[in-house]
Amino acid sequence: MRALECWIVALNRALVAIVLAIVFAIVFINVVGRYGFNTSFAWAEEVARHLMILGAFAGAGLALREGRLVAIDALPIMLPRRYELALRWAIVAVMFVFMAVMGWLGIRFVEFGWNKETMSTGISRGIPYLAIPIGCALFLVQLAFFAKRFVAQDFEIQAGGASVE
Template identity: 65%
Template sequence: MPESRDESRAERIFTEANRVLIALVLAAVFLIVFANVLGRYALGTSIPWAEEVARHLMVFGAFAGAGLALREGKLVAIDVLLERVPALRRPLRWGAVLLMAAFMGLLLWYGAMFVGFGWNKETMATQMPRGIPYLAIPVGAALFLVHLALFARRYVRAEFAPDHAEGDD
């Protein structure tokens, strides 16, 4: 996505750090699953914790990447009303921003409570506290809220231009 003149250096660093985090998570999932498949079919044994850790990392990646998907226009949107009634564009976009912020604020709050609830229970394979993988919920919601706060004004002013790949509609 082309950089906006309104983006600060801190915002670009935050966005790039989020992208690197997602890339590292996906690379870790790939390596764990690849090693497990290789071990299972080449050596006849599998890594006992691989499936659990890969699943937790994929969930974390999805939550941590939601803010980037929002910023880049990759989330599902219904914009028929925005296209047909341009006078409602700003109020509807502000409404959407406020609704997303409220939802993610609740997800952050209840996600943190969920982490606390799971902290004294253990996962099956790794025996780590369940609160650790549950951290994906509040961390992902917090990242989403930061992304939303950083670009909401540009989105409402219609300076937000989703980065569509060839063939995307």
């Protein structure tokens, strides 16, 4: 199971890195074109925006496992250990329900936008909207692997990110 988790984390990191590299390339080329050659691509801003949204949604689960999401931990650390664990499991349950509902609503949003076109590229709006259910699914997978360690606070923050071990 640990090997599967490591593989999924690596795949998730690669997806986020590739998406952000593409965004960088698109924006860089468009800026050079605009200021260097007095021309720009009409589709660049739209595509970069949609990819940034995908990067944010796809990276949310990684941010959770690396302790990079905003959290207020004053209450849990003041509680006795038994209640702290119960509160942490409740937080996991709330995160799971929230992301599951958001993923389901994201699917509905994709269905809603599928027959409409984007302004610049003319592709179906459902395609960029796929970032929502994909990101929520990745978050839920990361949460499923990470929940027990999150509750026990048994994870290590390193300079390059959290250890999977």
